[in-house]
Amino acid sequence: MTTLLINIKELIQVRENNIKKVSGADMKVLPTIKNAFLLLEDDTIIDYGSMENVPSSADTTIDCTGKMILPTWCDSHTHIVYAGNREQEFVDRINGLTYEEIANKGGGILNSAKKLQETSEDDLYEQSSKRLEEVMQLGTGAVEIKSGYGLTVEAELKMLRVIKKLRENYKLPIKATFLGAHAFPTEYKNNKEGYIDLIINAMLPKIAKENLAEFIDAFCETGYFSVEDTDKILEAGKKYGLTPKVHVNQFTTIGGVQVSIKHDALSVDHLEVMNAEDIEALKGTKTMPVALPSCSYFLSIPYTPAREIMNAGLPLALATDFNPGSTPSGNMNFVVATACIKMKMTPEEAINAATINGAYAMNLSEEVGSITKGKKANFILTKEILSYGAIPYNFGSVLIDSVFINGKAI
Ligand code: NIG
Numbered sequence: 001m002t003t004l005l006i007n008i009k010e011l012i013q014v015r016e017n018n019i020k021k022v023s024g025a026d027m028k029v030l031p032t033i034k035n036a037f038l039l040l041e042d043d044t045i046i047d048y049g050s051m052e053n054v055p056s057s058a059d060t061t062i063d064c065t066g067k068m069i070l071p072t073w074c075d076s077h078t079h080i081v082y083a084g085n086r087e088q089e090f091v092d093r094i095n096g097l098t099y100e101e102i103a104n105k106g107g108g109i110l111n112s113a114k115k116l117q118e119t120s121e122d123d124l125y126e127q128s129s130k131r132l133e134e135v136m137q138l139g140t141g142a143v144e145i146k147s148g149y150g151l152t153v154e155a156e157l158k159m160l161r162v163i164k165k166l167r168e169n170y171k172l173p174i175k176a177t178f179l180g181a182h183a184f185p186t187e188y189k190n191n192k193e194g195y196i197d198l199i200i201n202a203m204l205p206k207i208a209k210e211n212l213a214e215f216i217d218a219f220c221e222t223g224y225f226s227v228e229d230t231d232k233i234l235e236a237g238k239k240y241g242l243t244p245k246v247h248v249n250q251f252t253t254i255g256g257v258q259v260s261i262k263h264d265a266l267s268v269d270h271l272e273v274m275n276a277e278d279i280e281a282l283k284g285t286k287t288m289p290v291a292l293p294s295c296s297y298f299l300s301i302p303y304t305p306a307r308e309i310m311n312a313g314l315p316l317a318l319a320t321d322f323n324p325g326s327t328p329s330g331n332m333n334f335v336v337a338t339a340c341i342k343m344k345m346t347p348e349e350a351i352n353a354a355t356i357n358g359a360y361a362m363n364l365s366e367e368v369g370s371i372t373k374g375k376k377a378n379f380i381l382t383k384e385i386l387s388y389g390a391i392p393y394n395f396g397s398v399l400i401d402s403v404f405i406n407g408k409a410i
Pocket residue numbers: 108109112219247250295321323324325326327
């Protein structure tokens with residue numbers, strides 16, 4: 001079945017050749033076609049171009065006058081599967097406690113882990129699927145989801161099985177990351193080696209056997225997992241074929257970037273605190289730096305130095321970090337707006353970072369992230385807007401008319 005979208009005011013992020021990512025000064029360039037058509041066959045983009053060359057017919061035709069089309073957002077870093085919320089800690093922070101102080105009192109990740117351990121797999125699925133549906137309506141058409149609120153063998157497997165079930169029941173690409181190394185459970189507080197041993201020798205073999213994850217992550221941070229711990233965990237993951245995508249440099253720079261690169265990480269995520277050596281280390285690697293501006297916003301911590309990263313010729317991706325503690329929002333429109341407003345990215349840079357570079361950071365470059373023949377027909381049809389710059393400019397508004405996944409409006 002063919003679907004033809006006509007009179008598109010501007011077709012955005014058109015890439016004739018399927019380039020995998022954009023870096024440095026190239027991020028300023030966002031290729032578009034004005035007054036365009038887009039032709040789909042079933043779930044795939046098969047043609048596009050100027051309205052002067054519009055095909056004469058199709059099974060279905062949709063008139064897009066005044067509206068624009070861009071690829072759906074590629075959210076390469078989320079923790080969408082969680083139980084309950086942490087609203088009380090939000091209020092505690094308003095009243096003066098820091099994120100670190102809350103964690104040190106047994107709150108934070110351990111609080112979410114306790115809730116998740118007490119929640120049934122079915123209930124966890126219900127809560128998580130609602131969040132997934134919400135972000136899809138906000139324009140997300142490919143997503144990565146992490147475990148890491150289980151912290152026991154059973155609860156980590158429960159989270160990963162929920163991610164698997166989401167993948168089976170929803171049509172967007174979903175990638176799973178094993179994040180057993182998210183925090184040390186209280187009972188291992190004085191036996192960190194014991195918990196790392198549990199991750200490596202009990203969790204990893206089971207996850208690999210059930211084929212529950214493609215990526216491995218660790219929270220490499222002062223007070224969480226050291227560079228040496230991270231090194232061991234990534235090394236063990238590699239034995240099971242898991243590619244690293246790693247939480248680094250959120251609060252301190254301790255060598256997380258370097259250890260991730262050592263293990264050929266697909267991405268290094270957070271990067272709120274970066275020194276010159278961290279930026280230098282990323283040059284010439286295949287590792288995608290990923291910024292999470294909604295986390296900086298919610299926790300009032302520094303924003304990733306996007307300009308310095310791009311000036312070094314590096315690529316940059318944007319993602320939400322949707323999770324109950326540091327970023328209870330999965331809205332990529334807000335991420336793009338905040339990247340422009342707070343990180344001084346141009347709309348072109350931010351849209352590149354949230355689409356094609358986000359796809360790269362999930363190993364999905366062949367499927368999504370641009371309007372390219374052969375890619376999945378996952379795209380956003382905007383409301384009537386004057387220019388695509390309205391997406392970050394009118395921050396807080398959702399300028400989406402409809403979201404198409406596999407060629408169908410959801
Ligand atoms: O990416 N920093 C580590 N993990 C999450 C937040 C965890 C939490 O507070 O629940 C993040 O920000």
